[in-house]
Amino acid sequence: MKHALKWLLLAITAATLTACASHSDSEQALAAAQISYQKVKEDPDVLRSAAKDLIRAGESLAKAERLSSYWGSADDVAHYAYLSQRYSEIAGQKSALNLHQERAVKLELERQRLQLALREAKLLSVQEQSNWLEEQMVSLATTQSERGLVMTLGDVLFDAGRADLKASANRTVLKLVQFLQLNPRRVVRIEGYTDSRGEVQENLELSRARAQAVADVLIDLGIEAKRIEVQGHGDSFPVTENASEKGRAQNRRVEIVFSDEQGHLGSER
Amino acid sequence: MIYRPLCAILLALLISACASDPAPTEQLRLTEQALTQAQALGVTAGQSAPLRQAEEKLAQAQAAMQDTDYKQARIYAEQAELDARLAEAQHLTAKSQQQLAELSSRINRLRRQLGGLQ
Numbered sequence: 001m002k003h004a005l006k007w008l009l010l011a012i013t014a015a016t017l018t019a020c021a022s023h024s025d026s027e028q029a030l031a032a033a034q035i036s037y038q039k040v041k042e043d044p045d046v047l048r049s050a051a052k053d054l055i056r057a058g059e060s061l062a063k064a065e066r067l068s069s070y071w072g073s074a075d076d077v078a079h080y081a082y083l084s085q086r087y088s089e090i091a092g093q094k095s096a097l098n099l100h101q102e103r104a105v106k107l108e109l110e111r112q113r114l115q116l117a118l119r120e121a122k123l124l125s126v127q128e129q130s131n132w133l134e135e136q137m138v139s140l141a142t143t144q145s146e147r148g149l150v151m152t153l154g155d156v157l158f159d160a161g162r163a164d165l166k167a168s169a170n171r172t173v174l175k176l177v178q179f180l181q182l183n184p185r186r187v188v189r190i191e192g193y194t195d196s197r198g199e200v201q202e203n204l205e206l207s208r209a210r211a212q213a214v215a216d217v218l219i220d221l222g223i224e225a226k227r228i229e230v231q232g233h234g235d236s237f238p239v240t241e242n243a244s245e246k247g248r249a250q251n252r253r254v255e256i257v258f259s260d261e262q263g264h265l266g267s268e269r
Numbered sequence: 270m271i272y273r274p275l276c277a278i279l280l281a282l283l284i285s286a287c288a289s290d291p292a293p294t295e296q297l298r299l300t301e302q303a304l305t306q307a308q309a310l311g312v313t314a315g316q317s318a319p320l321r322q323a324e325e326k327l328a329q330a331q332a333a334m335q336d337t338d339y340k341q342a343r344i345y346a347e348q349a350e351l352d353a354r355l356a357e358a359q360h361l362t363a364k365s366q367q368q369l370a371e372l373s374s375r376i377n378r379l380r381r382q383l384g385g386l387q
Binding site for chain 2: 075079082083086087089090093094096097100101103104107108110111114115117118121
C-alpha cells in the first residue's frame with residue numbers, strides 16, 4: 001500500500017513537471033531577460049524616456065525570479081522572463097526614438113540656419129552682380145545732367161529706313177533687360193531720332209517706329225509695358241551737324257533714358 | 270505519514286494548474302488594439318519578426334479561448350501584445366533614423382552650396 005502510494009506520487013510529480021516547459025529552457029529565458037534588463041536599467045536615457053516600460057521590465061523580471069525558486073512553475077518563469085525581455089527591448093527602442101527626435105530638432109534648427117545663410121549669400125551675390133551690371137550700363141551710357149542716365153543705340157543697329165532691330169543689337173538689349181529685371185523700380189523712356197533728310201512727318205514716324213521696335217523687344221523679353229515710354233522726335237535735337245554723312249549717322253539713333261532707382265524719369269524734351 | 274504534506278502540496282499544485290482562470294477578454298482586446306495600431310503604421314509580418322510573432326500568438330490565444338484554456342490564452346495574448354508594441358517601437362525608431370539621415374544629407378547639401386558661393 002505504501003509502495004503503491006509512493007509510485008503514484010512519483011507519477012503525479014513527473015506528470016506535473018513534464019506538463020511544463022523544461023527547467024533549463026526557463027532558466028535560459030530568465031538569464032537572457034536579466035541581461036537585457038541590466039543593459040537598459042543603467043541607461044539614463046532609457047530612464048528618462050521609457051520609465052514605465054523599464055519599471056514593467058523590472059517587475060516582470062522579479063516575478064520570474066521569484067517563480068523560478070518554486071517547483072513546477074517553469075512555464076510561468078519563461079512567460080514572465082519573456083515579458084520582461086520584451087519590455088526591456090521596447091524601453092530601449094523608445095529611448096533610441098527619443099534621442100533621434102531630440103537630435104532631429106537640433107538638426108532642423110541647423111538646417112534652417114544654413115538655409116537662411118544660403119539665401120542671404122545668394123541675395124548678396126545677385127546684388128553684387130547687379131552692381132556690376134549697373135557699372136556696365138553706366139559705362140555704355142552717358143549722364144546728361146538734366147535727363148539722367150542716357151544710353152544711345154547707334155544707327156548701325158537698324159537697317160537704313162527700316163525700323164527693325166538687327167541681330168547685332170541682341171547683346172545690348174539683353175543687358176538692358178537684365179538690368180531692368182534687377183532694378184524693378186526703374187523705368188525707361190525710349191526716344192527715336194533721325195537725321196534731317198526726308199520729310200519731317202516721315203522722320204517723326206520712323207523715329208517713333210524705331211523707338212517702338214526697341215520697346216517691343218524689351219516687352220517680349222519680359223519687361224512690363226508700363227515701365228516703358230516711347231517717343232519719336234524726328235530730326236529734332238541732333239547731336240551733331242547734319243552736313244556730313246558721318247554727322248548724319250550719329251544723329252540717327254535711339255536713346256534710352258533711365259529713371260533713378262525710385263522710378264522718377266528726367267523731364268521730357 | 271511523511272507523505273501527507275507532500276501529498277497536499279502536489280494536490281494544491283495540480284489544482285492550481287487546472288483551476289480555471291477567468292477568460293482574458295480584456296487582455297485580448299488590448300492585444301488586438303496593439304496589433305491594429307502597429308499594422309496601421311504599415312508594419313507587416315514580412316518585414317518585422319515581432320509583428321509576425323504577435324499575429325501568430327494572437328491566433329493561438331484565440332484558439333485557446335475557443336478551447337476555454339484561459340490560462341494559455343492569457344499567456345499568448347500577453348506576449349502577443351508586447352510583440353506588437355515592440356514591432357511598433359522598432360518601426361518608429363527606424364523611421365526617425367531615416368529622418369535623421371535625410372536631415373543630415375540636406376544639411377550637407379546646404380553646406381556644399383554655401384561653400385561654393387564663398
